[in-house]
């Protein structure tokens with residue numbers, strides 16, 4: 001139950017490197033179940049979510065090792081086909097083992113993930129995809145029981161779903177015949193998964209588009225794959241430069257992965273340009289300008305940067321609007337930011353109106369989910385006085401040593417180890 005203590009007001013200057021994307025590594029780990037050969041993933045961040053997925057793979061019988069930033073998975077001795085409630089309820093990405101287990105072993109028993117702090121997050125589209133592939137789906141005692149060898153077919157996603165597209169892809173690569181995934185999610189993490197599957201011997205056309213054609217193959221083999229950089233981590237540090245009026249070189253960040261975020265930040269007054277293998281983000285000398293954002297599927301503004309952007313808007317001049325289109329309950333950070341002096345009003349459950357204030361003040365705040373925690377840390381970096389963020393286990397799910405990276409660039413930030421939450 002650690003906390004993070006920040007004394008705000010220090011300008012951040014220096015160099016931060018982002019690693020591979022958590023949201024790509026997790027499905028890539030699941031994809032390693034599709035072959036008995038070793039799959040090596042490179043540039044993997046050290047995160048608690050990666051450890052949870054490691055536990056799921058080990059439970060199934062895979063061998064997993066993690067040294068430095070290299071993760072090795074060998075699934076040549078899979079002897080269980082279930083993902084238990086304890087692991088799926090801890091991290092819903094565990095549900096992604098459904099597709100590969102069905103694809104290679106034609107059976108899976110995976111716990112339904114249940115609700116989540118940011119919305120109901122159903123998995124009906126994942127199950128629809130499996131059924132389209134001829135897999136028999138039964139729900140019993142909170143578990144999805146899936147049986148049968150997938151057969152190629154058309155899968156039409158009425159809603160674009162990142163997780164659903166990934167599960168469908170992983171079930172389809174070893175199917176008999178051809179699968180067409182229509183209205184597929186085209187997030188960079190989906191593209192990275194598809195590329196890795198091709199490196200493993202899969203036949204996938206239309207990668208990076210909304211129409212994926214998968215010709216099933218007999219078997220897949222091992223590969224060594226460098227994970228796509230984390231655009232959400234990069235965007236978080238870009239906001240850190242902006243909110244502290246500093247200047248950061250964010251290595252391994254790429255504009256093509258985060259165009260909409262960069263566009264909004266530049267509109268507000270930041271200066272962002274590519275340099276070597278990364279981007280330079282320069283804060284503005286004067287107050288930032290308010291802006292409006294609406295979260296959308298890639299290449300639109302990512303829901304995973306909405307909370308961090310709101311922290312920046314709190315200090316901009318004028319009124320900003322945030323519309324959350326992906327999740328129905330992703331404003332848990334609002335009341336915490338208000339405790340720090342922000343002026344934010346919710347209009348219904350999908351819109352927040354942010355009136356910029358000249359200064360935030362440090363406060364004790366509580367993280368409710370991963371990106372909300374990042375927003376509170378960012379607000380704390382700019383606030384006057386001390387901010388204490390509790391429940392930061394959320395932060396450790398998705399940011400590799402965030403406080404160390406920020407401290408090296410001049411932030412007054414420390415992790416306070418606490419044995420039990422009072």
Ligand code: UD1
Pocket residue numbers: 023119120121122123124125126127159160161162163164185187296297298302303304325326327
């Ligand atoms: C989503 C985000 C992803 C982000 C991740 C973690 C999008 C499109 N997806 O991915 O960028 O990294 O959360 O924050 O931005 N849905 C259904 N039925 C399903 C699956 C999804 O109704 O079976 C709905 C969801 O409730 C949501 C929308 O579809 O409203 C998109 O969900 P989906 O992309 O599947 O969510 P994640 O894969 O978790």
